[in-house]
Amino acid sequence: MFNIERWKEIFQSIQKNKLRTALSGMTVSLGILIFIILFGLGEGLKNSYTDLFLRQANNVVYFYPGKTTKPYGGFKTNRRIEFDNSDIVDIKTNFSDRVEYINPTISYGATIKYKLESYTFTIQAVSPSNQYISGNILMKGRYINEKDIQEKTKVVVIGRIVARDIFKGEDPLGKFINIGSRSFKVIGVYQDLDGDNEESQLFVPYTTRQQILMGSDKVGNIDITFNPNLGGKGAVKLEDDIKTFLKKKKSIDPTDPSGIRVRNVADELERSLQFANALQIIVTFVGIGTLIAGIIGISNIMVFIVKERTKELGIRKALGAEPNEIIKMILTESVFITSIAGVLGMILGIVILNSLDSGVLQDYFITRAGVDLTIAFFATVILIVFGVIAGYIPAKRAAQIKPIVALRDE
Amino acid sequence: MIEINNLHKSYEMGSSSLHVLKGIDFSVNDGELVAIMGSSGSGKSTLLNILGMLDTSDNGTYDLDKIRIADMDEKKAANYRNKFLGFVFQSFNLINYKNALENVALPLYYQGIPRKERQVTALNYLDKVGLKDWSDHLPSELSGGQKQRVAIARALASNPKVLLADEPTGALDSKTSMEVMALIQKINNEGKTILVVTHEQDIAEMCKRIVRLRDGVIVEDKKVKQNIIKNV
Numbered sequence: 001m002f003n004i005e006r007w008k009e010i011f012q013s014i015q016k017n018k019l020r021t022a023l024s025g026m027t028v029s030l031g032i033l034i035f036i037i038l039f040g041l042g043e044g045l046k047n048s049y050t051d052l053f054l055r056q057a058n059n060v061v062y063f064y065p066g067k068t069t070k071p072y073g074g075f076k077t078n079r080r081i082e083f084d085n086s087d088i089v090d091i092k093t094n095f096s097d098r099v100e101y102i103n104p105t106i107s108y109g110a111t112i113k114y115k116l117e118s119y120t121f122t123i124q125a126v127s128p129s130n131q132y133i134s135g136n137i138l139m140k141g142r143y144i145n146e147k148d149i150q151e152k153t154k155v156v157v158i159g160r161i162v163a164r165d166i167f168k169g170e171d172p173l174g175k176f177i178n179i180g181s182r183s184f185k186v187i188g189v190y191q192d193l194d195g196d197n198e199e200s201q202l203f204v205p206y207t208t209r210q211q212i213l214m215g216s217d218k219v220g221n222i223d224i225t226f227n228p229n230l231g232g233k234g235a236v237k238l239e240d241d242i243k244t245f246l247k248k249k250k251s252i253d254p255t256d257p258s259g260i261r262v263r264n265v266a267d268e269l270e271r272s273l274q275f276a277n278a279l280q281i282i283v284t285f286v287g288i289g290t291l292i293a294g295i296i297g298i299s300n301i302m303v304f305i306v307k308e309r310t311k312e313l314g315i316r317k318a319l320g321a322e323p324n325e326i327i328k329m330i331l332t333e334s335v336f337i338t339s340i341a342g343v344l345g346m347i348l349g350i351v352i353l354n355s356l357d358s359g360v361l362q363d364y365f366i367t368r369a370g371v372d373l374t375i376a377f378f379a380t381v382i383l384i385v386f387g388v389i390a391g392y393i394p395a396k397r398a399a400q401i402k403p404i405v406a407l408r409d410e
Numbered sequence: 411m412i413e414i415n416n417l418h419k420s421y422e423m424g425s426s427s428l429h430v431l432k433g434i435d436f437s438v439n440d441g442e443l444v445a446i447m448g449s450s451g452s453g454k455s456t457l458l459n460i461l462g463m464l465d466t467s468d469n470g471t472y473d474l475d476k477i478r479i480a481d482m483d484e485k486k487a488a489n490y491r492n493k494f495l496g497f498v499f500q501s502f503n504l505i506n507y508k509n510a511l512e513n514v515a516l517p518l519y520y521q522g523i524p525r526k527e528r529q530v531t532a533l534n535y536l537d538k539v540g541l542k543d544w545s546d547h548l549p550s551e552l553s554g555g556q557k558q559r560v561a562i563a564r565a566l567a568s569n570p571k572v573l574l575a576d577e578p579t580g581a582l583d584s585k586t587s588m589e590v591m592a593l594i595q596k597i598n599n600e601g602k603t604i605l606v607v608t609h610e611q612d613i614a615e616m617c618k619r620i621v622r623l624r625d626g627v628i629v630e631d632k633k634v635k636q637n638i639i640k641n642v
Contacts, residue, residue, distance in 0.1 A: 005519060016507035315503045318464060320492020320520040320568070322485045400484070403491075404464040407503060 006325075010333045020308070021337055024301045028338045028383055029345030031294020035287055035379050036349030036371050042283025044361060044369030049276040051367055059100075060133050061239050062263040063222045063246065069258050073251035081250055081259050085210075085217040090249065091224065091242060098227050098238050101129035104219035106209050110180035112202070114166050121162050122201045123179060125209030125220075133223050134192065136203075141173045141188030148205040155208075156184040159199035160191040179204070182212065232270055239264055287379070294383050299390035302334060306394035313398050314406025323399035330395035331388055338387040342380040350376065411572060411603050412438040412461065417470035419456055430456045432626035433470070438572075438605065443598040443636070445614035446607045448623035455576055457623065458607045462495050462574045463487050475571050492520050496565030500577035502557040504549040510536060510560045511545040517568040535563040539593060555586035562593060566602075573597065573604040579613055591616045592639040612637075 014021050065081040088104050106125040111118050130136070131143045139160065148155055156177065163172045172186045184204060192198035210216045226238050239262055244254065252259035306313075313326055353369050361369055398406070419431040430453045438444055448454040459465035460472065463479060472479045474494055482490070496517075497503075504513045515532035523531070536542050539559040549557055558578060565573055575594065579587035591613060598604050598618075606617055614620050615637045622630035 005522075005525065008525065009519065012512070013507070311503070312505055315505055316516070316520075317484075317488060318462075318491060318497050318503070319517040319564070320488050322488040322520075324485065325488075325520070402465060404459045407464070407499065 006329060006332065010329065010336060013329075013333060014337065020305055024298060024305065024334065024387075025337050025341035025344075027297040027301055028294065028341040028387065029348070031290060031297060031383055032342050032345035032376075032380055033349040033352070035290040035294070036346060036376055037353060038290060039283060039287045039375065039379075040349070040353040040369045040371040041361075041366055042279065042286065043371060044366035046276050046279050046283070047367040047369075048365045049279065050273075058265050059225045059228050059235065060265045061224050061226065061235070061242075062265075063224070063242065064261040064263070065221075066258045066261050068252055068256055070253040070256045072253035072256065075251055081252065083219045083222050083246075085219065087222060087246065087249070088219070090245070091222070094245060095224075095238065095242060098230060098234070099224050100227055101132060101223075101225045103127045103129040103133050103223040104206050104221070105130065105223065106206055106218075106220040108209070111178075112166070113178040114175070117166075119162075119166055121159075124201055124203050125206040126203050127206055129223075129225070130203060131190075133225060134198070135194065136190040136192055136198075139189045139191050141186070143188055143190070144203060144205050149207050152207045152211045153205060154182060154184045155187045155205065157188040157190060157203045158186055159201050160189060161196055161199040162202055163189045180212075235264065236267075291379055291382060295386040295390070298338065298383065298387040302387065302391040303394050305334075306330060306391070306398045310398060310401070310406050314401070314403045314408075317399075317403035318407065326399040327392070327395045330398070331391055334387055334391040335384065338384045342384055346376050346380050411440050411442075411475060412436070412605075413471075413473040414461075415471045417457070417460065417472065418468045419453075419460060419465075420468060430626055431460075431467070434623075434626075434628060436621065436628060436631075438603060440603055441598070441601050443595070443604045443618045444606070445617035445620045446605060446623065447609060447611075447614050447620055449609060451625075452623040453626040454607045454609075454623050458574055458576050458605065461572075461605065462497060463491050464497075488520075492517060492568055494571045496568060496570035496573045498558065498561050498565050498573065498575035498578045500580035502549070502554075502561045502581075504557055504560060504564075506549050509546050509548050510541060510552065510563075513549070513560055514564045514567050517564060521568060532563070532567055535567050536560070538566070539563045553586070554582050555589055558582060558586075558590050559593060562590070562597070566597065571603060573602055575604065575606045577607055577609070579608070579610070587613065588639055595636075595639060 063083070065083050068075065068077055068079045068081065071077045083104070085104075088102055091099060091102055104127055108123055108125070109120070110123055112121055112123075113119070124130070126144065127149060128144050128146060131138070136143070141157070143157055144155065147153070156179065158166070158172060166172070166177065167175065172189055175186050176183045177186060178184075179202070190199070206219060210218070224242070226235050230238060243260055243262055246260050247254055247256070250259065309330075316326065317323075350371065353371065356369060361367070414434060414436050417431055417434040418429075420427045420429040434457060446454045446457060456465065460467050463482070474490070479490070505516070508516070511529060511532050514535055515528040518528040518531060533542065533545060536545050539562055541556060541559055541563070544552060544556060549560070552560065562578075578594065579590055582590060594604060594606065595616060606613070608614055615634060616639060617634070618636050619633050620630070621628055
């Protein structure tokens with residue numbers, strides 16, 4: 001392979017035939033470049049999807065009370081179902097092996113006042129599990145804890161937007177705000193990657209809310225997280241089991257679709273992962289398509305190059321070049337050009353991908369556009385290998401032509 | 411030097427076949443300057459190509475310097491061409507992206523001679539054809555006569571036993587033809603065996619022997635008084 005004299009011949013041929021070199025080089029470079037950019041953007045699209053659904057806890061099932069649509073067990077239809085503390089205890093005791101966290105929530109609206117100014121934000125009465133289930137990230141202070149639940153303390157954790165709007169740069173920790181007619185102490189500020197809406201909420205202990213409502217034991221929704229080891233099927237089973245249990249307890253017709261409603265994040269995740277997989281398949285196809293286009297391009301050019309050089313090869317043969325020498329010369333040249341061009345295209349592709357404005361990309365739902373180096377390398381090698389194969393066939397044919405035929409070629 | 415017996419060659423032309431050489435018997439001694447003449451289609455170029463191992467015969471024997479040339483694979487043929495034969499073509503057949511020196515040095519490359527030595531030898535031969543000062547010019551920068559002289563220098567560079575020239579003056583005007591033929595005579599006088607294919611009588615008369623082909627057979631083979639070219 002390494003023969004310095006042949007390399008000198010090849011370098012001269014490359015140098016003196018710039019158009020030819022540029023053509024074959026560009027085909028390979030462009031092939032790899034487009035492959036990497038398309039593949040990278042596709043990956044980015046996939047990342048956005050995965051991010052979106054993996055940021056929140058994804059093993060959450062939400063139970064909502066609804067209205068019955070069928071009469072059952074002596075009750076009339078259109079009965080409003082409500083959850084209460086006993087349901088929480090029951091779920092905790094009956095499904096302790098499969099349920100990790102339980103978070104009862106009560107949403108309500110009330111005027112929020114601080115220093116004579118009024119504000120309107122969503123207020124949720126929750127348990128400490130809410131932090132994990134909603135994916136709240138604590139910026140300062142602390143979250144609601146079990147002691148708050150037991151002692152029904154009047155404390156509040158506020159979102160970043162709430163803190164900004166109400167306190168305007170002031171440190172909110174330890175300050176008191178009025179929610180309705182009662183005064184709550186701010187104990188923490190959180191942020192949430194899911195955006196402003198999620199950061200415009202206030203959380204208070206659900207037991208505190210119940211106490212304010214004259215010792216009510218009602219709760220709004222019940223969110224649970226299941227043991228991730230259950231897997232998709234196990235999660236659906238658990239969801240059904242809890243639903244059946246609650247329906248029985250609340251005397252709801254087992255076939256009534258709306259007495260208790262359920263939303264399962266895992267289901268959604270499953271669906272979105274399917275979508276992400278479909279995206280992956282599309283991205284892969286686009287990549288393979290680009291590569292094939294590149295391979296066809298380089299094959300065409302190799303045929304063209306050999307055809308163009310037929311006469312030169314005839315001269316060389318007349319002067320004593322062995323057929324093997326001809327093949328080696330053409331192949332070494334093509335490997336050399338395609339390798340350099342391939343690597344250049346690869347580097348350029350990666351540089352372009354990295355230099356794309358991530359803000360602009362974000363608008364198109366593309367996050368962390370990038371390509372796995374192994375894949376980039378693999379694609380480059382594939383193109384080079386096919387360049388060699390594509391070059392070998394015409395080179396071999398050219399080497400077999402009788403020199404007199406090759407010399408006659410004009 | 412060259413000894414051929416009962417040489418036959420036909421070309422397949424679709425369904426029919428064209429019998430080009432119909433039994434040639436012919437020999438050339440060391441140091442001869444032979445003109446092979448004939449109209450187009452007489453088989454003169456085919457004969458030269460077979461002698462030059464650029465083409466193969468169907469039948470008959472060919473010995474070059476007492477070596478039987480038969481059933482050679484391409485690799486062996488390439489080596490023999492390189493060692494024994496030098497070619498001069500009507501259309502020069504220089505490699506257009508190589509300068510004069512590199513063109514002349516090319517046969518030496520295929521002999522595996524190192525670059526430095528190649529260049530020294532090539533320059534010597536360029537000097538011999540009077541083009542030492544043109545060594546770094548590309549073929550496109552040379553006149554037809556200069557190109558043919560470079561081609562001759564290239565044919566000589568590997569110091570072959572026989573020089574084969576196929577219509578070496580076919581693409582040149584009469585004055586330039588004279589120059590080229592003078593060069594061929596000079597090389598012949600130094601002892602090289604040379605075969606020249608031509609259809610021009612005056613070119614043939616500058617050789618020492620004329621072999622006339624018609625329809626694939628030799629119809630005349632005679633020594634002639636050489637028309638020596640002076641002061642061109």
